[in-house]
Amino acid sequence: MKRRITLFSGQFADLSIQEFAAKAADWGYDGVELACWGQHLNVPRMIRDPSYAKQVRAILDDAGLSCSVISSHLVSQAVCDLIDDRHRRILPPSIWGDGEPEGVRRRAEERMKDTARAAAEFGADTVVGFTGSSIFHFFNGWPPVPAELVEDGYADFAARWSRILDAFDQYGVRFAFEAMPGEIGYDAQTIKRAFDAIGGRPSFGLNFDPTHLHWQLLDEPAFVREFGDRIFHVHCKDARRRLDGRRSVLASHLPGGHLGRGWDFVSVGHGDVPFEEIIRSLDAVGYAGPLSVEWEDSQMDREAGAAEAVGYLRRLGFDQPSASWSSSFATPE
Amino acid sequence: MKRRITLFSGQFADLSIQEFAAKAADWGYDGVELACWGQHLNVPRMIRDPSYAKQVRAILDDAGLSCSVISSHLVSQAVCDLIDDRHRRILPPSIWGDGEPEGVRRRAEERMKDTARAAAEFGADTVVGFTGSSIFHFFNGWPPVPAELVEDGYADFAARWSRILDAFDQYGVRFAFEAMPGEIGYDAQTIKRAFDAIGGRPSFGLNFDPTHLHWQLLDEPAFVREFGDRIFHVHCKDARRRLDGRRSVLASHLPGGHLGRGWDFVSVGHGDVPFEEIIRSLDAVGYAGPLSVEWEDSQMDREAGAAEAVGYLRRLGFDQPSASWSSSFATPE
């Protein structure tokens, strides 16, 4: 059985679902991961309109595409964050409201509960998203960071997300956290701390996206081996480090695509992320879900890139052997 | 002429100046960089007490120590920062006040002006410190960061520090900005942007501390060559990268000295910072100031470390040649 390769719709959310599905099918994808924004999956409508799930399914079915995962990267970010003007620009007005930070966080929390319910209605078993963090910016260590302030940040995360996960449990849906700098967990050590803070709840796992580890100079396959049983979903996105002693790993407040950055996202297969070793590791730890292409490259046309990515991954998603290659080393007479 | 090697008093601010000076002299330092906190230089007293400067000078003179640089790392950090509980713990009560952020920032700004005056009273020509930044935490790029928000951050910096630098100009003192992650400038590109924002004022230069570049994977000597004429002062502090694919360059919310961190400060000569190449580069760009040891190592006794550091740097601060080694390649007859 070959691995399923899906396309995340987030970077195509300006297209109608129909248009997006037609393209994805045409490029050869097996399924999609639908974003809960733009023209795509509308969570409030999913809850209030009993026919909506079927309408969306019909579109995907017509294109021959599966979908078991939906994504809420925008709203979920606001659950624990210190809120500022960047959030206003990506949140729906009903979540932003008057922008008072705690109000925004509380409304985002409620919407995440609704998203769990929407996933269930739609027949998806996994919601992908972020957590936000009230303490990420402490990482640089100055002013000195007393241990209790870090503890407070994890407690804040645990309190807010425990309430959300109660809803996920109620609807039988899992949350796949995309760990990255900016979130409550961004590497093995902080992710473990987050898991511990939340008591190791089975409904809280990971959306493995290697690029966020890559620019931290972390070993992506080692991460897969360590967290194998907590990986609920995988994003295939690529990144390229351009560290030459002049370009900081912190990206110098420069936008994606600027060559002054020390690293950047690039189309799958155009970067340094060791996909073959990652996929072999996913095989080894028993991950059976899809490889979902999240397409981000500031120097390439998105349609050219998405079309090319599926073929690249297809070549690496080879079949497992049925027997050891040394099994025929014996000589009958 | 050998290079002057001085000791920064910030990590010894619990000792009286007398005690600190006696130790520094005993270890072999030529002078000190006095911190404006703890038991050391008191800025308000310097302004209100005409005899204070002489008292402090007398202590240093008795120990045979020079001092042309004072440091204000704690208060200066608050000038542009988003203020939180970490600042409360390092700021004097008179600056913290009720903790309302803009009030804290404004009082910190006034204190920096006073620090310029205090430097002049004391006979120091340079104040070392930070700038703070209202936008550093945007570096990770999520939620998406519109260009104008970054612009706003530099404008905020420029407005606040222009007022402070007016005071520095008035008193004939220079501000040496210690660029590092957390500040308005933290690598060559963001430092240039800060210089541009402030109009290239001659009283605003750099306190070069290689460790802050080190964990960003930047080339420290290249930085010296690029910013040679803007280096007002140099901190000799060492750092060790422990990047092994499991430890993030972002340090995982772990305190100094924890082996889970991807990097750490260590005593001068115990890390990876290429001091010989840095000092050769400082020679080449004409830097004539002291090398000031800022001692930070969470696994070593500070007195053992400070005593050892001066000898290490002394060996690298060798004399320049008076002629080329090839100048005697000629054969008279």
Added chain:
Amino acid sequence: MKRRITLFSGQFADLSIQEFAAKAADWGYDGVELACWGQHLNVPRMIRDPSYAKQVRAILDDAGLSCSVISSHLVSQAVCDLIDDRHRRILPPSIWGDGEPEGVRRRAEERMKDTARAAAEFGADTVVGFTGSSIFHFFNGWPPVPAELVEDGYADFAARWSRILDAFDQYGVRFAFEAMPGEIGYDAQTIKRAFDAIGGRPSFGLNFDPTHLHWQLLDEPAFVREFGDRIFHVHCKDARRRLDGRRSVLASHLPGGHLGRGWDFVSVGHGDVPFEEIIRSLDAVGYAGPLSVEWEDSQMDREAGAAEAVGYLRRLGFDQPSASWSSSFATPE
């Protein structure tokens, strides 16, 4: 003239020759290297049955496949080895007998002589195989290894293989030794010592398999340059080093395909072996034989892999130029 690309049958010895030949031809191979075990080449039958050679040739001819090389990796290993239960599992009962070590070694030796004769009967000019070694396990140096014990091991090898090579000379067939850890030679220095021990006999050369050098951290193309005139045959097998400070180059007693190993065999084109540089070097030293794919990958289906490998090598087996690219740099008028 393009380079011939062949497929080694050892890992497919559970298939009948017909089935194997049909697949190899279908995947695009030019020929095969037949294993002397499993369903493939039967040495005793080749000697006793005058029609057998023709039958096998007919099968290959029908599939359009050449075959000038046969392989005896299982029996040859027993010639010099300390015999244990591992040998029992791969040797034919007639060689194993009662398992008494010296008896096993002697019977293996006789079979190797027969294999030379079988090759001649079949019309193959080269037999590929191992040597075994009574001293390989001394490599780690403890208990201390007196020089004479190592000498004894090479003498033992020379005595046994000289007798075998007499038979090879008699039948006009060459033996291509696949040097690897476990054998009397496993790197340039030990291979030279083996050549010296055996007096540099022209019928004893190498089956170059880069993977065995790879995990010893050796430079494969340098090896080709050094032993160019002794390379009788080439195995194209790939390997991937996974050395990350946690995984030993010695593979930790873990089976192939286990991610805890510090290295592993992988399908050709999926590892780190520098095939282009190797093939360019083989061109340069004048190697004119086939590139024989030995397929070993514990994480990939063998048929998918073998089918893909031939195309990968085909792209690297490009034609040599007929003239220098700078030969048209001249201007007539």
Added chain:
Amino acid sequence: MKRRITLFSGQFADLSIQEFAAKAADWGYDGVELACWGQHLNVPRMIRDPSYAKQVRAILDDAGLSCSVISSHLVSQAVCDLIDDRHRRILPPSIWGDGEPEGVRRRAEERMKDTARAAAEFGADTVVGFTGSSIFHFFNGWPPVPAELVEDGYADFAARWSRILDAFDQYGVRFAFEAMPGEIGYDAQTIKRAFDAIGGRPSFGLNFDPTHLHWQLLDEPAFVREFGDRIFHVHCKDARRRLDGRRSVLASHLPGGHLGRGWDFVSVGHGDVPFEEIIRSLDAVGYAGPLSVEWEDSQMDREAGAAEAVGYLRRLGFDQPSASWSSSFATPE
């Protein structure tokens, strides 16, 4: 709009233009860069024969090939060089004459002026070539090199090429200097010095060929960022470093293709030159010209190589995006 990919005719100058054009078109090239030697562009004839330009254009048009660049690598080399027997072998007899060095240099200079005129006649806007250098061999530093001797070399270059560039300006044609060891500029620092020597004339820019930087261990994309606005043309040629501690970067007086060299030219896509990063950098600095394949590989048939190279570059010459991938991150309701 896709990037134009052209083929340089220099390595095919033994073929007639017709034959060369037919092959280039067949392999999929968009255009050609014609060499001013061999069977290709004849400068004297272009000046004396008013119909010659049309004849050549007709041949290219028939093959569907564009041509805006012509090349004069042979004659241009002689302008500043110390002349020796190597020059005799590549120069037309009318330039070589009696071989007296200054006479050769002067005649080469005149021919370069004619080449500018020929380019204009033919409708090409750029001439590619070298400069030669009277001082390159001083690079090794022994006997000691007084600064004024280096100055003299740049002055000599400036005097000779200023006269040539007057002709280029007159005919509205640009000269694209292919900087490499052997020329007046061979890295960023010496190129800047050459630009300065010649007063930054706008008609004197660069033909960027990454291989010449490669074996000097220079960062090719960094070079593109630094000289972006001075790049008039790009040669795509590949190189492979074989530095293993035994092979010198200086190539040991060995011919191309010899494995003892520390580096060598290889067919595009078979070396270490980071073409994707280079092309992304060329996009970023706004280079809009063609990628011209200069085919040099001493171990590969030129036709196989040239046919393969165009496809390799085509895959990297992807379209730029019309909008940021994060532009659809917003949720309407």
Added chain:
Amino acid sequence: MKRRITLFSGQFADLSIQEFAAKAADWGYDGVELACWGQHLNVPRMIRDPSYAKQVRAILDDAGLSCSVISSHLVSQAVCDLIDDRHRRILPPSIWGDGEPEGVRRRAEERMKDTARAAAEFGADTVVGFTGSSIFHFFNGWPPVPAELVEDGYADFAARWSRILDAFDQYGVRFAFEAMPGEIGYDAQTIKRAFDAIGGRPSFGLNFDPTHLHWQLLDEPAFVREFGDRIFHVHCKDARRRLDGRRSVLASHLPGGHLGRGWDFVSVGHGDVPFEEIIRSLDAVGYAGPLSVEWEDSQMDREAGAAEAVGYLRRLGFDQPSASWSSSFATPE
């Protein structure tokens, strides 16, 4: 409190204890680790002669040297090994006997029980040694190694050493296993397997010797972090990798000191072993025992080396801090 630095007597066992102790004291060592061979600690005599322990202690006391660790590297090796002529040369005749392998192993086992008793008599709490292994030579994977054969090897180890450890428990002494290639455990994974096989008995821990990890390309400090609580003792020995593509990591059957080897032992401070990072890690995991210099360098005089090593380690065994360096960052007023 400074770390204790001791000298292992094994490489000086041709000297009398008196002579050895005098030298060790003179070079500045704090104590010794006595070898149970040569002129040094005699196990049978310790058991039969009630005054022997006091005599030895008196010699050490006179020299001002402590001793809490004794070593049995020779006999312990024979417990699980396949016995051959190498063992004969290092075993006492009473253990070797007639050389019949199982008899040798059994007598070695008994002697190890006696060694535990001798340690108790002498007042040492730790015995350092090896385990031997019946399966180490399987590591290269050929002939194919069925999983059950590896299991058998661990079971054999567990059976033999459980009996020995019963004696250790009886006498209240610990066994510190020096894991290295050749033993039942030689890297993290095989050591864990050995610990598991033996049921995690508290009296079986490690003698950490980084050199054995070094040539396997393992990360020594990572090992310390992983096995911190199982490290009973530490050997400071250094090694130098000479991997240049021509020299195998397997050492090519060459003796120590031969430059053809891919690695070699060298005097402490002359190799690549990261001692500072190791010692910082030992501090962090709470290891409080001595650093015991095991001196091995085939190119240096042993007395020059041992004398130099203690000073090298002394400089790295610095005191821990009593408070964080940031603890004085606060400004009273």
Added chain:
Amino acid sequence: MKRRITLFSGQFADLSIQEFAAKAADWGYDGVELACWGQHLNVPRMIRDPSYAKQVRAILDDAGLSCSVISSHLVSQAVCDLIDDRHRRILPPSIWGDGEPEGVRRRAEERMKDTARAAAEFGADTVVGFTGSSIFHFFNGWPPVPAELVEDGYADFAARWSRILDAFDQYGVRFAFEAMPGEIGYDAQTIKRAFDAIGGRPSFGLNFDPTHLHWQLLDEPAFVREFGDRIFHVHCKDARRRLDGRRSVLASHLPGGHLGRGWDFVSVGHGDVPFEEIIRSLDAVGYAGPLSVEWEDSQMDREAGAAEAVGYLRRLGFDQPSASWSSSFATPE
């Protein structure tokens, strides 16, 4: 026996021999290598003045310094070189004469013969120097270099130096050629070619100076192993590579000490040259001569550097062992 450490006088040739000898002795050197220029060894005078040798010896003896090696780096360079203004500046007027190239070369050749005689008179057994080369500048490969032109260069070298070596043989003195870029041999391959050209004469060997290999990215210890029996003398000079992608290995026509260079000479112990591995290799190949410090560092005072260098090398010139460290691994009873 410790290794002798000497100081080359070339960089101190402006001092009188007395002054130089006094300093060298004071810094701790065992002997000197005298330059045949400046204030030091005068070859014509050595030949015409029978008392001169004794006078010089007396000065050295008074200082307790040995001298068995003299150096002629300036004149020897002219023997094969294309002569230009750089030579004029370092040659004595009697050699330069009217500057006509062949005349200069011939007079340099005669002086080298006299230098052999002067060495014999003085009691030195070795003359160190260069060869020059008429073809070094061909190394960059453009214009194309026909093989016969390279052959011509080696033949020219062989002709001129054969005549010189006849004189060396006559006087029983050896010539130690300092191979470096600019000479007829500059790496292993070109040196072998030079040896072959000159018929492997025993009086022509090497002055091993690792810095010249260093910037070619060659493995210095590998070179020692390869040419062990041809090393007549060793220069200890250090170098530092500063290759960062912006600085060429070819040094950009910049003078020593300029930070824009890709490499530079530095004082011994301040660069990257692996002296310990080199000295261990010299021990292994049986080199018994002195280590001669050639001091060159454009950023350090020469006296500080020369004083420091002897101590650095002294620490690496340790004694060889008298027995293997494993020789006491045996247990008597």
